[in-house]
Amino acid sequence: SNIFFRPIEKINAVIESYPKGIAGFKRYVEIIDTEPDIADAKDAVAVDSLRGDIRFENVTFGYEPDRSILNGIHLSIRAGETVAFVGPSGAGKTTICSLLPRFYDVTGGRITIDGLDIRDMTLQSLRRNIGIVQQDVFLFSGTIRENIAYGDLKATEEQIWEAARRASLEEMIRQLPDGMDTVIGERGVKLSGGQKQRLAIARMFLKNPPILILDEATSALDTETEAAIQQSLAELSVGRTTLVIAHRLATIKNADRIIVIDESGIAEQGRHSELVASGGIYSRLHQAQYLHA
Ligand code: ATP
DSSP, X not given: OOTTSXXXXXXXXXHTTOOTTSTTOXXXXXXXXXXXXXXXXXXXXXXXXXXOOEEEEEEEXXXXXXXXXXXXXXXXXXXTOEEEEEOSTTSSHHHHHHHTTTSSOOSEXXXXXXXXXXXXXXXXXXXXXXXXXXXXXXXXXXXXXXXXXXXXXXXXXXXXXXXXXXXXXXXXXXXXXXXXGOEESTTSBOOOHHHHHHHHHHHHHHHOOSEEEXXXXXXXXXXXXXXXXXXXXXXXXXXXXXXXXXXXXXXXXXXXXXXXXXXTEEEEEEOHHHHHHHTSHHHHHHHTTOSBX
């Protein structure tokens, strides 16, 4: 499922750094400002750029008090490591990843980044350190430039083009009559699914977070687009701690570690070849072609 295709108030992670002045966005900001449950602790610290060492220590969580989803998760992810979460639908892969930017708070245990409990960081500084790329890209009505620059509002024109280039968007933008000034969205040019994802990737190159969450597309793009996007995402994840909610075999095979989640929690972990050889859940998912090529 999708991290952001959830209660509207949870959308705040995307816009935490959004200038409240830009038209069309204000109302979301207002919704966020009223969000009651997740807030800064009294003496929360504004962290600078984190390294990205992540630890889940005996983490328990449930959306409802009487139904727990995670029952004591222990997990260490090294700075710079790429881990792929796989497992049956509903097992909790998305839930684990949505605890990191604090869309929800753990009900037991704690999550630390670089040794610091994430609840002791200001929400804004925590979320500045985490980038999310997902299937349903969040775009607003405005120009392509504005939509890319949303990743870093202080970006120069040169940096915006550089981000577009790294996301393989440059050529497409140059072919548009208004280039970077092309208006997209309801009143403007409609982007394809692949173009939207590239735009989200361009944004992330600008935002440059040490931690990345990739909520991988379940619906297939055409093979060529898929390969180009995989390539851009691979480049994006270099040097960042990357958590992938993975559906694509190509991503999974290349991950430093695969973490198999089922109803009981972390069922197994290791590299693709190790898990296939061990004959466990992963090898059965793999055989059943649950994991798409
Ligand atoms: P998928 O592969 O389908 O994306 P997943 O492994 O990511 O699944 P989650 O989306 O984390 O699984 O869901 C774990 C459990 O939590 C499921 O039983 C789901 O119904 C439940 N759940 C998810 N989001 C919410 C929510 N906002 N409120 C209540 N329950 C939820």
